[in-house]
Structure formats: structure tokens, C-alpha cells
Amino acid sequence: MVVDDEENVLALVSAALEDDERFELLLARGGKEALELARREKPELILLDVLMPEIDGYEVCRRLKEDPETASIKIIMLTALVEESGEMKAKAAGADGYLTKPFSIATLRNTLEEILFGPE
Amino acid sequence: MRHKEKVRKAKEALEKSEKRFQDIAASAGSWVWEVDAEGRYTYSSPVVEQVLGYRPEEVLGKFFYDFFHPDERKKLKSAAFNVFRKKEPLANFVAPGIHKDGHVVFLETSGVPIIGPEGELLGYRGASRDVTERVRIEKALRESEEKYRSLVNNVKLGIFRSTPGPRGKFLEVNPAMEEITGYTREELLQMDVSSLYLHPEEREKVLEHMAAATGKVTKELEFRRKDGSVITVSDTKVAVRDESGEILYFDGIIEDITERKKAEEEREKLLRELNRRVNELSCLHELAKSIRRRSTLPEIFQDVARLLEQAWGHPEITRARVIFDNEQYTARVFEPTRWRQSADILIRGEKRGEIEVFYLAPQPFTEEERSLLDNIANTLGEAIERREVEEEKARASAMAAALREADRIKTNFISIASHELRTPLTVLLGFTELLLRREAPEEKRRDWLERIHRESKRLSAIVDDLLNVSRIQSGRMIVEQQPLDLPEIAKEAVQSVAMNERHSVVFDFPEDLSPVLGDRDKLTQILVNLVDNAVKYSPQGGKITVAARQEPEKVIVSVSDQGIGIAPEDQEKLFTTFTRIHRPEVEKIRGTGLGLYIVKALVELMGGEIWVESELGKGSTFFFSLPLFKERGK
Numbered sequence: 001m002v003v004d005d006e007e008n009v010l011a012l013v014s015a016a017l018e019d020d021e022r023f024e025l026l027l028a029r030g031g032k033e034a035l036e037l038a039r040r041e042k043p044e045l046i047l048l049d050v051l052m053p054e055i056d057g058y059e060v061c062r063r064l065k066e067d068p069e070t071a072s073i074k075i076i077m078l079t080a081l082v083e084e085s086g087e088m089k090a091k092a093a094g095a096d097g098y099l100t101k102p103f104s105i106a107t108l109r110n111t112l113e114e115i116l117f118g119p120e
Numbered sequence: 121m122r123h124k125e126k127v128r129k130a131k132e133a134l135e136k137s138e139k140r141f142q143d144i145a146a147s148a149g150s151w152v153w154e155v156d157a158e159g160r161y162t163y164s165s166p167v168v169e170q171v172l173g174y175r176p177e178e179v180l181g182k183f184f185y186d187f188f189h190p191d192e193r194k195k196l197k198s199a200a201f202n203v204f205r206k207k208e209p210l211a212n213f214v215a216p217g218i219h220k221d222g223h224v225v226f227l228e229t230s231g232v233p234i235i236g237p238e239g240e241l242l243g244y245r246g247a248s249r250d251v252t253e254r255v256r257i258e259k260a261l262r263e264s265e266e267k268y269r270s271l272v273n274n275v276k277l278g279i280f281r282s283t284p285g286p287r288g289k290f291l292e293v294n295p296a297m298e299e300i301t302g303y304t305r306e307e308l309l310q311m312d313v314s315s316l317y318l319h320p321e322e323r324e325k326v327l328e329h330m331a332a333a334t335g336k337v338t339k340e341l342e343f344r345r346k347d348g349s350v351i352t353v354s355d356t357k358v359a360v361r362d363e364s365g366e367i368l369y370f371d372g373i374i375e376d377i378t379e380r381k382k383a384e385e386e387r388e389k390l391l392r393e394l395n396r397r398v399n400e401l402s403c404l405h406e407l408a409k410s411i412r413r414r415s416t417l418p419e420i421f422q423d424v425a426r427l428l429e430q431a432w433g434h435p436e437i438t439r440a441r442v443i444f445d446n447e448q449y450t451a452r453v454f455e456p457t458r459w460r461q462s463a464d465i466l467i468r469g470e471k472r473g474e475i476e477v478f479y480l481a482p483q484p485f486t487e488e489e490r491s492l493l494d495n496i497a498n499t500l501g502e503a504i505e506r507r508e509v510e511e512e513k514a515r516a517s518a519m520a521a522a523l524r525e526a527d528r529i530k531t532n533f534i535s536i537a538s539h540e541l542r543t544p545l546t547v548l549l550g551f552t553e554l555l556l557r558r559e560a561p562e563e564k565r566r567d568w569l570e571r572i573h574r575e576s577k578r579l580s581a582i583v584d585d586l587l588n589v590s591r592i593q594s595g596r597m598i599v600e601q602q603p604l605d606l607p608e609i610a611k612e613a614v615q616s617v618a619m620n621e622r623h624s625v626v627f628d629f630p631e632d633l634s635p636v637l638g639d640r641d642k643l644t645q646i647l648v649n650l651v652d653n654a655v656k657y658s659p660q661g662g663k664i665t666v667a668a669r670q671e672p673e674k675v676i677v678s679v680s681d682q683g684i685g686i687a688p689e690d691q692e693k694l695f696t697t698f699t700r701i702h703r704p705e706v707e708k709i710r711g712t713g714l715g716l717y718i719v720k721a722l723v724e725l726m727g728g729e730i731w732v733e734s735e736l737g738k739g740s741t742f743f744f745s746l747p748l749f750k751e752r753g754k
Contacts, residue, residue, distance in 0.1 A: 006543050006547070008543075008544075008546075008547040008571055008575060009543065009546060009547065009550075011567075011571065012546065012547055012550040012551060012554075012571075013550075015550075015551070015554055015560075016550060016553075016554060019558075051535075051536070051539045080538050080539040080541075080542035080543060080546075100542075101539075101542040101543060101545065101546040102542055102545040102546035102548075102549040103546065103549075103550075104549065104550075104553060105550060105553050105554065105557070
């Protein structure tokens with residue numbers, strides 16, 4: 001599942017991964033939508049943008065991890081933030097990994113593989 | 121007479137005499153007894169039972185000293201045997217004995233020795249009487265006499281009789297008078313009564329008083345004793361007159377009340393002290409109340425001045441003043457006098473003022489007032505110090521909060537700027553990567569290229585905004601000063617703003633609008649920004665009005681929309697960097713949060729002001745002013 005308030009980013013990730021059979025994509029356009037969709041569909045992994053209106057990404061991550069229904073979902077945070085605490089914050093919220101924008105498609109794929117399928 | 125007859129008669133006589141003896145013994149009330157030379161009872165009359173509780177048989181054969189009180193036994197025994205040895209008679213010997221049931225019985229004993237044919241002591245014969253009652257009464261009398269004597273002696277009640285007149289003398293004095301005055305009886309009878317007085321003139325007054333009085337009169341006088349010491353006495357006397365009413369003499373008593381007076385004075389002093397403490401406490405209590413209740417120092421100082429005027433010994437002539445940090449505070453206007461008392465107000469060791477109390481008329485200040493004044497100055501000093509410390513703390517904490525906020529905004533700025541830049545970059549980077557890497561159907565490629573194009577433009581706009589903000593903040597923004605045709609620029613600006621058919625733009629300019637002074641590019645930017653906002657924040661569509669009106673020194677331009685409006689509490693934050701309003705309808709709309717910040721900076725750089733009027737749900741109108749272009753010479 002990909003969560004970002006930027007439609008372009010959603011489009012980008014879709015386009016980048018649609019040819020890969022390993023991945024089935026779900027898109028959510030905000031924190032609220034993300035939480036609902038996650039609980040319903042229980043994706044294996046969520047790409048979660050940090051800076052979103054209404055609920056920020058960290059909060060969404062925390063909530064997902066606290067809810068036993070969704071706690072097992074792997075979460076990768078997408079952050080454009082400059083501060084060093086970005087990594088700490090992601091860890092503190094319970095995320096399993098993070099990517100900084102802008103990221104290359106290759107990096108995206110590698111990270112996804114690592115988190116979903118383990119180091120090979 | 122025949123022998124039998126003689127014997128019979130002798131026996132009869134003996135019996136009679138015996139009986140007579142018994143009767144006497146029985147009726148004498150005394151216990152008659154006989155003891156042998158060792159002191160053993162050989163005979164005891166029945167009265168012994170009344171006296172000691174024993175029957176005669178129980179007594180016979182026992183030693184007389186066995187019936188003495190154990191505490192006295194040894195003493196009495198030796199005294200008795202002394203008498204035995206001397207073979208003397210015993211007369212009225214009183215000693216304590218023990219009754220059979222244990223209580224003490226006092227016995228008065230008399231006895232005579234029984235001497236044998238060779239002059240040897242055969243024993244004693246005598247009588248003892250129970251004198252317990254008598255002994256008891258004598259003892260009580262003695263004790264009461266003692267008590268009375270000591271009472272009379274210790275109360276030091278002097279009793280006297282004296283003659284009237286300036287050279288009156290003592291006719292009679294009791295021993296206590298000697299003790300009280302220190303003079304002997306002889307001396308007292310010789311001297312003039314008035315020479316006892318510390319102030320002899322007082323006796324005249326006393327005599328006058330006595331002449332007029334009918335009953336007894338009590339006065340407190342001061343006497344000087346023989347040794348020179350001064351005592352206070354209470355003198356109560358009554359005049360004894362003859363038939364014609366002339367005073368014959370005085371009968372009176374004198375009591376030394378020096379101790380009592382001292383105790384009274386002590387009590388007075390304690391009462392005064394108590395009063396002072398109460399006064400002081402109530403004063404300090406009032407002060408504390410004032411400190412708690414009043415919000416400013418001047419108010420507290422006035423309260424203090426008023427307090428002092430009322431608390432001092434003579435309120436009608438008391439005035440008070442507080443000086444603090446070179447300012448004066450009074451409860452009312454007055455002229456300072458030289459009868460002045462003051463205490464310093466010290467804050468953290470530094471003298472910052474004074475509390476002054478003035479008397480309008482000469483009056484001495486008391487020790488209590490001095491100490492109260494110091495106390496008040498201390499309390500006041502402490503209270504002020506506390507306040508100042510609290511104020512400092514509050515200021516420091518406010519400053520810290522402001523710094524934290526500024527820091528947050530800065531961090532926020534960087535975070536958001538970073539995000540705003542990197543998000544379009546992600547799109548650009550990502551899609552170009554896709555385009556390069558693989559083949560994709562035409563529509564997809566087209567879609568991707570359009571996205572790239574849009575995001576590039578967006579990125580460009582954001583970069584422009586950020587550069588503007590940077591220039592504004594570092595003061596490097598250059599603003600030209602030219603005459604500008606507002607309507608023309610407005611129309612041009614509107615054209616570059618994208619909008620759809622839901623929106624319509626209306627211009628409202630007066631015909632004879634004067635040119636304004638400013639920078640063409642900047643004014644265009646302002647209008648573009650405001651109109652763009654108007655479009656963005658009225659997603660339902662509506663009318664957008666760009667208007668201007670002329671005022672004496674300036675032109676007021678307005679841009680209104682019929683969109684979502686801005687709540688009053690959010691209006692304050694509008695013109696700050698990156699602050700976007702946290703309402704869902706606002707956040708849905710794309711914006712950097714920089715636009716209005718830049719607009720405000722530009723308006724102010726051109727010498728104008730910007731403000732907003734808005735109502736949630738109805739729409740908003742942004743106003744800004746620009747100075748009129750004034751031709752040189754006008």
C-alpha cells in the first residue's frame with residue numbers, strides 16, 4: 001500500500017511497480033484513508049509519506065503498530081525531511097524502514113525487497 | 121475477846137478495806153496497778169480494759185514497758201528505770217501507750233515505790249489516766265497558736281495607733297511595725313510619723329482627708345525604712361473622735377505591698393507588651409492582605425502609608441510616606457516635619473526606598489513603634505523581592521518560550537521547504553527514470569511527460585518563492601519606486617492566473633484613480649498571488665472582485681472572493697511563513713504557506729499595509745494600501 005497526499009507520487013510508485021508481479025498495489029491518499037484501508041485489506045507493506053495534512057505519517061505509523069490487527073504490517077516511511085532526527089523519529093514510531101525523497105526507482109525496489117523478502 | 125473473834129474481825133476489816141480500795145480504784149477513773157521491782161504487773165484494776173483494752177489477767181506478769189508505744193519504748197524504759205533506781209515517786213508522767221487494738225493512748229501516770237523491810241525496792245504502786253483527749257487538744261492549740269503567730273508575723277500587718285497633726289506620733293505599734301519599718305518600737309514611739317513618709321508633704325494631704333472622712337480610709341504611701349530602702353505600703357486607718365468631734369487618735373494597719381505592687385507593674389508591662397504584639401500582628405496581617413490583594417506596587421505602598429497612620433500611637437497627628445525607587449507614595453498630602461522615624465526598604469541587600477512616619481506635633485516615638493516599623497519594612501522588602509523574582513522568572517520563561525517558538529518556526533521552515541522542493545523532485549526523477557528505462561504505451565508516456573512538465577513548473581514557482589523569502593529575510597529585496605497604473609497592472613495580473621469557468625473576475629476602479637508609487641513587478645506579483653488565492657480558496661467558484669478606492673494619501677486595493685473564508689483566530693497567522701491553517705478544507709488546497717508572507721513583505725516594502733476581512737463560509741477580502749505617486753513639486 002502506498003500512502004501519500006501527492007497524487008503524483010502515488011502515480012509514480014504505481015507506474016514503477018505495476019510491471020512487477022510480486023507486488024500488488026493499493027493506494028491511499030491521506031492518513032485517514034490509509035488507516036481504514038489498512039485495517040480492511042491488511043497489506044503486507046505500507047509506503048507511508050511523512051508530511052501529510054490532518055494526521056502526519058508518524059502518527060499513522062504509531063496507530064498501525066499499536067493496533068493488534070495491523071501491527072504486523074511492515075511500514076516504510078517516505079520522508080523529505082532534512083533533520084537527523086528523521087531516522088530516530090521513524091524508529092520511535094515503530095517503522096521498519098525509511099526512504100528519503102527523491103528516491104530512485106532502483107532504491108525503492110531494493111528497499112521493498114529487503115523488507116518484504118528479507119536479506120538474500 | 122477470844123482469838124477466833126479477833127481473827128474474824130481482822131479479816132472483816134481487811135475485806136472491807138479491800139473492798140473500799142476496789143471501789144475507789146474502780147470509781148477513780150484511773151487504772152490502778154502494781155508492778156514488781158523488774159516492772160512486771162502484779163496487780164491491775166479492771167479500768168485497764170477501758171484504758172488499754174486489755175483485761176487485767178492479760179496484763180499480769182507482763183512488763184509495763186511492753187505497753188508503751190514502740191517508737192518511745194526505749195526512751196521511756198530507761199527513764200522509768202532511772203526512777204526505779206532512785207526509788208523516787210513518779211508524778212504526772214505522760215507517755216504514749218498502745219491500746220490493744222493498736223491506737224495510741226496517752227497515759228498520765230503517778231506512782232510510789234513499795235519498799236521492803238530492809239529498804240529494798242519491792243515494786244511500784246500507782247495509777248494511770250487516759251489523757252489522750254487532753255493531749256490532742258493541747259497539741260491542736262499549740263499548732264493553731266503557731267499558725268496564728270506565723271500568720272501575723274508573715275503577713276507583716278503592722279498595727280498602730282497614732283496622733284493627728286503635723287507632728288503626730290505613734291502611740292502604740294505592734295512588732296510587725298518594727299519589721300516593716302526597720303525601726304525598733306522605742307524609735308517608732310519617739311519619731312514623728314511623717315518622718316516615715318518618703319514625701320512628708322503627703323501626710324498633710326492624708327490628714328486633710330482623714331479630717332473630712334467618717335469611716336476608714338485606705339491610701340497607698342511610700343515609706344522610707346531605717347536602712348534607707350523605699351517600700352510601698354497600704355495604710356488603712358480610722359479616726360477615733362471625742363464627743364465634740366475632735367480627732368483623738370488614729371487606729372490603723374499598714375501592709376507592705378511592695379511585692380504586690382511589683383507584681384502589678386509586671387502585669388501592666390505584660391499587658392502593654394501583649395497589646396503591642398496584637399497591634400503589631402494585626403498591622404502585619406493587614407499588610408499581608410494588601411500585598412496579596414493589590415496588583416501593583418503603588419497600591420500596596422499607599423495601603424502601607426494608610427496602615428501606618430492608623431497603627432501608630434497618635435493617629436490624628438501621624439502621617440506616613442513610602443519612598444521606593446525615587447518615587448513617593450502617601451495616603452494623603454502633608455508637609456514632612458522633623459519628628460520623623462524611618463526604616464529602609466532593602467531588596468536583596470540593596471536599599472531601594474524608605475518607610476517614613478512623621479508626627480505633626482512633638483511626640484516621642486516608642487520602642488514598640490520602632491520595632492514595628494522595622495518589621496513592616498522587612499515584610500514589605502521581602503514581598504517586593506518575591507514579586508520581582510517572580511516577574512523575572514516569568515520574563516525569562518516567556519523569552520525561552522519565544523525562542524523555542526522561533527526555533528520551531530525555523531525548523532519548520534526548513535522542513536517544509538525541503539519537503540516542498542523534494543516532492544516535485546521525486547516526481548521528476550521518478551518519471552524520467554521510468555521513461556528512460558523501458559518501453560511504455562503512448563498514453564502512459566504522455567501522461568508521465570505531462571506530470572513532469574507540471575511538476576517542473578511547480579518546482580520553479582516554489583524555488584522563486586523560496587528565493588523571495590530568502591531575499592526578504594536577509595533584507596536584500598530591491599523595490600523600485602515608479603508611478604504605476606493600477607487598473608492596467610491588475611488586468612494583466614489576472615490574466616496569468618489559471619481559473620476555470622466557475623470563476624469570474626470583476627474590476628471596480630474609479631475613473632480618476634491616481635497612479636500609485638511602487639515597483640511594477642512586485643505589484644504584479646502581489647495581485648497574482650492574491651487573485652490566485654482567491655481562486656484556490658473558492659473551489660465552488662464564484663465572483664472575484666478586484667477593486668480600488670482613493671484616499672487622501674493612499675490607495676486602498678482589495679481582492680475579494682466568495683470562498684471558504686477565514687476564521688478570526690486563524691487570521692492572525694495568515695501572514696507568517698509556512699503557516700497553513702489546520703482546517704481540512706484549507707489543507708486540501710495546495711499551497712506552500714509562503715504566498716501571503718511574501719505578499720505582506722512586498723506591500724510593506726512599498727510603504728503600505730495589508731489586512732483581511734473575512735467570514736467563515738462566506739468569503740474573504742484582502743486589503744492593501746499603497747502610497748500615491750506624488751509628482752515633484754506637488
